[in-house]
Amino acid sequence: EVVLTQSPGTLSLSPGERATLSCRASQSLSRGYLAWYQQKPGQAPRLLIYGASRGATGISDRFSGSGSGTDFTLTISRLEPEDFAVYYCQQYDHSPLTFGGGTKVE
Amino acid sequence: EVQLVDSGGGLVQPGNSLRLSCAASGFSFSGYSMNWVRQAPGKGLEWVSYISSSSSTIYYADSVQGRFIISRDNAKNLVYLQMNSLRAEDTAVYYCARALGYLDWLDLWGPGTQVTVSS
Numbered sequence: 001e002v003v004l005t006q007s008p009g010t011l012s013l014s015p016g017e018r019a020t021l022s023c024r025a026s027q028s029l030s031r032g033y034l035a036w037y038q039q040k041p042g043q044a045p046r047l048l049i050y051g052a053s054r055g056a057t058g059i060s061d062r063f064s065g066s067g068s069g070t071d072f073t074l075t076i077s078r079l080e081p082e083d084f085a086v087y088y089c090q091q092y093d094h095s096p097l098t099f100g101g102g103t104k105v106e
Numbered sequence: 107e108v109q110l111v112d113s114g115g116g117l118v119q120p121g122n123s124l125r126l127s128c129a130a131s132g133f134s135f136s137g138y139s140m141n142w143v144r145q146a147p148g149k150g151l152e153w154v155s156y157i158s159s160s161s162s163t164i165y166y167a168d169s170v171q172g173r174f175i176i177s178r179d180n181a182k183n184l185v186y187l188q189m190n191s192l193r194a195e196d197t198a199v200y201y202c203a204r205a206l207g208y209l210d211w212l213d214l215w216g217p218g219t220q221v222t223v224s225s
Binding site: 033035037043044045046047050051056088090092093094095096097098099100101102 | 141150151152153156165167201208209210211212213214215216217218
C-alpha cells in the first residue's frame, strides 16, 4: 500500500503567517489523486482539496494545493485563528485508500 | 441539509459484536458510494471499508477482513458496519464518509461514533 509521510509533525505559527505542509508518497501518484482534510478537536475531518489542487466547495481561497508524482504541498496563505487544526493528506490513486499521519498547525 | 449521522457505538467486550449505522439525508443517497473510516485515540485516520452505490462492489482493509461486514439499504438511506470478533485494537471513533467511487476523495463525513472494546 502507498505510505504517505507528512511533515513537519507540528508547525508552530502565528495568525497572519503562511503555512506550508508537505505530503510525500512512497510511490508515484501518477494521476495526482491526492486530497487534503482539516480536522479540529472533537470534529470529523473536512475536505479542503482534491485532485491535488482543486478546492472543495465552500473552502476559502487561503487554502491551495500543489504537487505531482510523490511530492505534494498544502499552503495556507495567511493563517486565521480558525485554521489552527490537524491536516491530513489522503491518496486515492492506488488501492487501498491511505492517509498520512497528519500535521498539527498550532 | 446535506448530512450524515453515524450511530451505534458503545462499550463492548473483546470477541463480541456491534453494528454501526449511518443515516444520510439531503442528497440522493443511492447515487453515492460510502466508506467507513476510523481513528484510534490520538492517532491518524484509517480507511476501513467501502461499498458501491448498488452494493455490487465491497472492499475491506486487511485489518478487518473476515470480521467486519458493510451493507446498505438505499430505500432507507442507511449504511451499516457489522463488526464481529472485536479486538482492543478496534477501539476508535468510526466515521462514515461519502464518495463518488472507490478510488475517490471523501467529500462528506458523519460526526463519528465511538467504539470502545474493553473487558
